[in-house]
Amino acid sequence: MDDVVTVPAELLTQAEHAAGFSAYRETGRRLEQEIGNRGPVRFGDDGKLHPDVLSAFREHGYYIFESVIGSEEIAALRRDANEMIERAPVTRDAKVDAQGHPALGIDYARSPYRFSKPLADPWGGTELLGGRHPAQMAQPKPEGEAPEDVVFLISSMCQSMPSGLRLYGHPHLLTIAESINGEDFVPFNDAIFVKQPGLGGSVAWHQDGVTHWESPEWDPGIHGFNFQVQLYPATLGNCLWVVPGSHKLGRIDIKARVAANGGSEQLPGAVPLVCEAGDVTIVNRQMLHGSFANSSPDLRVSITFGFHRRKSVSGQKVALSMEGYGDTYDERRIEERSAVIQVAIDARRQQYPDEPRFRYEPFAGREDEFGFNDETFERVIKDYNTKDLAI
């Protein structure tokens, strides 16, 4: 076998790291094709996500919807996302961007940017984010000159990207969220994963949820799900990997899984979520999932945002990156954060007046209070991510 990793992972070059994945990728791709959880968005006679798609999602914990976002909208999202990347602080503590202009977000309540070292794993093996990434991924050495820090994760898309706010009001995506989490579904958060070619860091294997593992009401959907909208193709070399069915297993001992796999990050049974630009994935937040250092030549930018059942969030203690932003998710907090959806629906209507508009039940009859305008930007959108509903 010519692609067995024979040098310690921390000493790998970028090229050795990439080459060490070829058999793993082939196996994963075959399994993904066997499962077949991909295709266009399909709705049933009731207007909700088609029951066959919903049950395939519930069975395997993920689904890839093909060609959901059209090329013009993808182009606008790319422009806005690129601008956010370009306007990032030039180093993680800087106040200016690479052009010497004030960096985007220095006046926001929460900085929109998270950085990693090139090809590094910023969370694996640390206590960050509730210690939910217990095993560190391989951190190969980048080829040639590499910057000290690279942008890894960007938040605040509904405030910073006009196209991001409109995406948040997309009728098909919101119908999917409603079909999975009920008419009173609520938002979680949003983040853009940026995996720059030859530089992008890894996201160590993890399960997202932290709140309900011991709950007597635990079930496979209790921690909600995330969308990822792909702005560029997600390739075998840079995509997100998931372990199908793992959302039903409860909390997984990830460290033990990696140890049982000889310490290798190439966990068996995983499938790669290979996508074209404009495809959208849904992934149950209880899935075991992660992505490897991007030693490939291809950029991945994945706009990630999630939704919950209202009852999973209501009255729960703040968690994950929201620690420090309130104590519990009370009715007022849920109302204020959910209002972003209603404003996004109207921002989308203004841009695409002929598209059917999603009716968000919690705000039915109150649409006029939440039209998109300067007043609602100040009241609802500005610093909305200080009210995220993370569990």
Ligand SMILES: O=C(O)CCC(=O)C(=O)O
């Ligand atoms: O896209 C990635 O690389 C990581 C995504 C992820 O971990 C998440 O959505 O929770």
